[in-house]
Amino acid sequence: MITFPVNGWRISPRQSNYPTLTLLAAILAAVVLTTTLPAFAGLGEELSSVQADQVHIQGTLRTTQKPSYTIHEIQAPTGTVVREYVSTSGKVFAVAWQGPWPPDMRQILASYFGQYLQASETQANSRAGRRPLVIEQPGLALQSGGHMRSFAGRAYIPEMLPQGISAEAIR
């Protein structure tokens, strides 16, 4: 599942008509997306389990069918693109992102967020220095790089890569 920052907006009285319209549009968009497009899930999750999260997506969704997996690509209104790679059994085995700002890492890494957090904290403890984050652990590979206004990265579950698919295909 994925949430882009749309909640928590402070609305002044003179703007009070817009949120109603926006909400209506969001609900309509969500209904359209849920009925015509596949859902969007986090790393390791079942694609079918997250239909409800569509409500939070205010971007456009596109799917590309490959022989042994499907790419679900969402373009958020912030300009950031997230691609999730779904196996034929319906599990998200990889996610990739690119755009002016990082996506919500907790959302796209789902249950792997804790491992990501721990690895990034541990790496800061050796020699200090700003650098891309690279994780190569059993169950999680992640590369995250970029700079202000330009971020890119990917994460995948090595054991779940479809046979014959190289990690370099995930981008």
Add this chain to the structure above:
Amino acid sequence: MTDLRLRLMVVIACAALLFTVACGGTSHSNGGGGNPGSNVQAISVNLGPSGNYANGAFTSVTVCAPGTSTCQTIGGVLVDTGSSGLRILSSVLTTTLPQQKAADGNPIVECLPFVSGYTWGPVQTADVQIAGEKASSVPIQVLSDTAFTVPSACANNGQSLDTLSALGANGILGVGVFVQDCGGACVAKGPSNPALYYECPASGCVVVGEALSQQVVNPVAFFSTDNNGVIVELPAVSGPQASVSGSLIFGIGTQSNNGLGGAKVYTVDASANFVTTYNNQSYNQSFIDSGSNGLYFLTSGITGIPVCSDATSFYCPTTTKNLSAVNSGSNGGASGTVNFSVANADALFKNNPNASVFDQLAGPNSLSGFDWGLPFFYGRNVFTAIEGRNTPGGTGPYWAY
């Protein structure tokens, strides 16, 4: 060289630099500032205030309550051409600065995502003085997890960088190509806003649209002169060193000491990227960044260079690799070959525990390209031109070297 001699050299280097560049200290002054009119600020690559930094260029910055002589000089601030804006740890800031407030009086607080986490803390206003230059009443970020509760949307970026141990510096001096850290995206209201700026009433923080003039800015863009960019000058090094000294020079072609000379201009795109070509593949999200502490490029799968077994952020070839790549401007123009070497990072750190300068430190990045970090700067004068500003090499943004 023995450890003892190296350690002694570090101590001497730190003592010599303490008052100008600082190996961690801060000092108070009335009036602050450096040489009047000078556009040259000393920088030093050293272990930094955390004592374990590799390839960090540090300097000192004076912040003053706007329009007053109540100032504080803070050392151990990382010089970062890959970001824009001054950010200071609240734990080292002892001068009280005015808090920026929204129209309704609520304090403005920022969440800034970095690759490895986020900085969170209030936006405050300061006169920023570096060398003989001064930016009056500019917004800066004061890094603190405790002044305001971190919103979950911010914490979802990863680890907090608001402590000395996580940041490795007392602050970050962002002197990159952008005037503001966020720009137009953060002015907009609604879902296109990337949620960097919040207002924080007692009930909790909510995202706000932040005017450009209120955003945290590259202070160089607000100097009264020498405000079109910077040059980072560091000497060539060969092998690990305890520390090296260099200069951060303000302005491009504005004084006798900051002309482009023979430097080639490499244009960058709207995202501050250019093109690096390696093994006949072009990577158009490549960039130059003094705030990255190594040469980070591609992945082990593409380069064939193994990552270190205990530190997967670095490459660990069995023997040093001598490689080359070609940089070119985002819309054509200049191109040039860069030769670089990748040493075994485990061996570099193990054999040189007290060194801070590593010209052959490298690691993987992502599939998107090359991150030319501080090793690229050794032996080059690297110009960073600010967006929209005129220079003898054309209008920024660009890099030149």
